[in-house]
Amino acid sequence: MAVHRxxxxxxxxxPTGMNQNGDPSQAWIKVKPDGRIDxxxxxxxxxxxxxxxxxQIVADTIGVPYEWVTFxxxxxxxxxxxxGTFASRATFVAGKAVLKAAREVQRKLLDVAAxxxxxxxxxxxxxxxxxxxxxxxDEGMDVGEVAGAAVYGHGILVTGTGAxxxxxxxxxxxxxxxVDSPPHAxxxxxxxxxxxxxxxxxxxxxxxxxxQSYDVGRAINPSLVEGQIQGxxxxxxxxxxxxxxxxxYPSVEHRxxxxxxxxxxxxxxxxDLETIIIENPSEDGPYGAKGIGEMANNSQxxxxxxxxxxxxxVWITELPITPEAVxxxxxxxxxxxxxxxxxxxxxxxxxxxxxxxxxxxxxxxx
Amino acid sequence: MRIEVNGAGHNxxxxxxxxxxxxxxxxxxxxxxxxGCESGGCGACTVLIDGQPRRSCLTPVVTAVGSEVTTVExxxxxxxxxxxxxxxxxxxxxxxxxxxxxLVVAATAYVNGGGxxxxxxxxxxxxxxxxxxxxxxxxxxxxxxAVKSSEFDLSSTAVDKNTVVIKTGGAV
Ligand code: FES
Ligand code: FES
Numbered sequence: 001m002a003v004h005r006x007x008x009x010x011x012x013x014x015p016t017g018m019n020q021n022g023d024p025s026q027a028w029i030k031v032k033p034d035g036r037i038d039x040x041x042x043x044x045x046x047x048x049x050x051x052x053x054x055x056q057i058v059a060d061t062i063g064v065p066y067e068w069v070t071f072x073x074x075x076x077x078x079x080x081x082x083x084g085t086f087a088s089r090a091t092f093v094a095g096k097a098v099l100k101a102a103r104e105v106q107r108k109l110l111d112v113a114a115x116x117x118x119x120x121x122x123x124x125x126x127x128x129x130x131x132x133x134x135x136x137x138d139e140g141m142d143v144g145e146v147a148g149a150a151v152y153g154h155g156i157l158v159t160g161t162g163a164x165x166x167x168x169x170x171x172x173x174x175x176x177x178x179v180d181s182p183p184h185a186x187x188x189x190x191x192x193x194x195x196x197x198x199x200x201x202x203x204x205x206x207x208x209x210x211x212q213s214y215d216v217g218r219a220i221n222p223s224l225v226e227g228q229i230q231g232x233x234x235x236x237x238x239x240x241x242x243x244x245x246x247x248x249y250p251s252v253e254h255r256x257x258x259x260x261x262x263x264x265x266x267x268x269x270x271x272d273l274e275t276i277i278i279e280n281p282s283e284d285g286p287y288g289a290k291g292i293g294e295m296a297n298n299s300q301x302x303x304x305x306x307x308x309x310x311x312x313x314v315w316i317t318e319l320p321i322t323p324e325a326v327x328x329x330x331x332x333x334x335x336x337x338x339x340x341x342x343x344x345x346x347x348x349x350x351x352x353x354x355x356x357x358x359x360x361x362x363x364x365x366x
Numbered sequence: 367m368r369i370e371v372n373g374a375g376h377n378x379x380x381x382x383x384x385x386x387x388x389x390x391x392x393x394x395x396x397x398x399x400x401x402g403c404e405s406g407g408c409g410a411c412t413v414l415i416d417g418q419p420r421r422s423c424l425t426p427v428v429t430a431v432g433s434e435v436t437t438v439e440x441x442x443x444x445x446x447x448x449x450x451x452x453x454x455x456x457x458x459x460x461x462x463x464x465x466x467x468x469l470v471v472a473a474t475a476y477v478n479g480g481g482x483x484x485x486x487x488x489x490x491x492x493x494x495x496x497x498x499x500x501x502x503x504x505x506x507x508x509x510x511x512a513v514k515s516s517e518f519d520l521s522s523t524a525v526d527k528n529t530v531v532i533k534t535g536g537a538v
Contacts, residue, residue, distance in 0.1 A: 233501055259402070
């Protein structure tokens with residue numbers, strides 16, 4: 001009768017930049033006469049920070065302060081197409097669209113500045129809102145002056161457009177699901193170590209610490225990346241030990257009938273969190289970024305399950321790992337009913353329930 | 367029946383047992399107050415009644431007559447946020463923002479009531495609030511920092527947080 005401690009690990013890889021549906025993201029940018037930048041993008045910001053990150057990308061690519069950028073995603077009439085914020089694509093795909101548009105704007109600003117200064121645009125650079133001659137930082141003019149000259153002197157509107165489309169990956173073999181181009185543009189990797197305390201009287205599993213490392217390509221905004229990782233961690237904890245709509249699925253009995261019977265983690269369920277952000281740049285993402293949205297809540301449940309095994313020597317093979325599941329598994333162990341074995345090996349995940357078995361009868365359709 | 371919300375009076379047209387939540391949102395357009403579960407379980411509808419955090423979904427509007435009701439609109443404005451609102455911004459303590467107004471008013475009551483900056487006691491104080499996005503850590507940090515506001519340089523915050531210069535270049 002005691003509290004047992006255990007530690008477990010799980011690792012995942014996660015594909016970002018889905019190519020299989022031909023999902024585009026587009027953006028356009030215009031420069032106001034004072035050099036301030038208006039970005040029009042269809043990317044919805046659902047709290048992931050898409051507006052902030054895309055504004056950062058625009059500001060840094062053009063070479064102006066972040067505060068100069070206004071990001072307008074207010075409606076789908078004035079903004080170009082963005083398929084949406086899902087599949088961890090807002091930074092990876094839509095961020096690439098604004099990056100391309102910003103490059104075009106920078107090129108046009110340099111062209112105007114070059115004419116004003118009677119110099120070749122290749123010899124100019126823009127940094128912190130100022131165009132200057134490379135190597136001669138004092139020789140130059142403010143971006144605001146350049147933008148004013150474009151409007152009132154040259155009679156041009158400085159704009160840029162950008163689009164990112166990973167082409168539709170067509171099936172070459174509907175039987176196997178093989179496609180004619182890489183299904184994903186970047187792979188992220190992550191690992192999670194869970195530490196738990198399991199009470200063998202109450203069956204309660206308490207997650208005490210989650211140590212996680214994520215390869216995000218490039219953390220364009222480390223605070224937002226950290227927010228995604230921490231939020232994902234607690235959601236993963238919920239999936240691991242608390243949350244289920246149908247506790248006896250496929251039976252729908254005892255389904256939660258209200259908010260109070262669905263157990264989402266509360267502030268009191270918080271474990272210690274240790275987060276390691278690894279920057280392993282991708283070739284395709286803006287500034288090497290990869291997606292860090294959906295992958296953030298995948299590894300914790302498996303890590304918790306292995307930690308529970310480490311603590312009390314039983315494998316729980318269904319989520320969430322409720323007190324009831326723990327106590328039943330301990331009873332089985334005490335009764336000498338061993339864990340399922342096949343060919344002398346412990347079977348942790350029953351083949352009959354695996355995706356391959358369940359999906360065997362299905363045909364991929366093009 | 368007349369209630370005081372953020373310093374202004376309002377003549378209620380709903381019946382006395384209508385929830386304060388409904389009156390605030392439907393009659394008065396105070397939409398910062400969120401209807402989450404409408405059964406007392408999530409904290410999204412929290413308002414201050416005479417400085418105390420209360421669930422407006424469970425509060426019949428008639429019981430608020432004669433009291434001062436405060437929502438986040440009454441704490442600060444976008445141009446001039448309260449110290450706790452600034453602390454939430456500084457610590458990136460919100461993502462979708464649905465839980466945020468309730469948490470900000472609850473944190474205000476906690477800090478004004480002399481709450482400690484110990485993270486466990488902050489967690490206890492806000493334990494009735496559900497947040498699906500942040501994982502709570504940054505919320506706890508924001509509230510603890512607001513408690514220690516003397517050491518917390520609010521002037522350096524928002525800009526610092528939002529202005530990140532991207533270092534371009536190769537592998538890290
Ligand atoms: S809406 Fe009032 S507590 Fe959830
Ligand atoms: S920020 Fe989304 S629920 Fe808390």
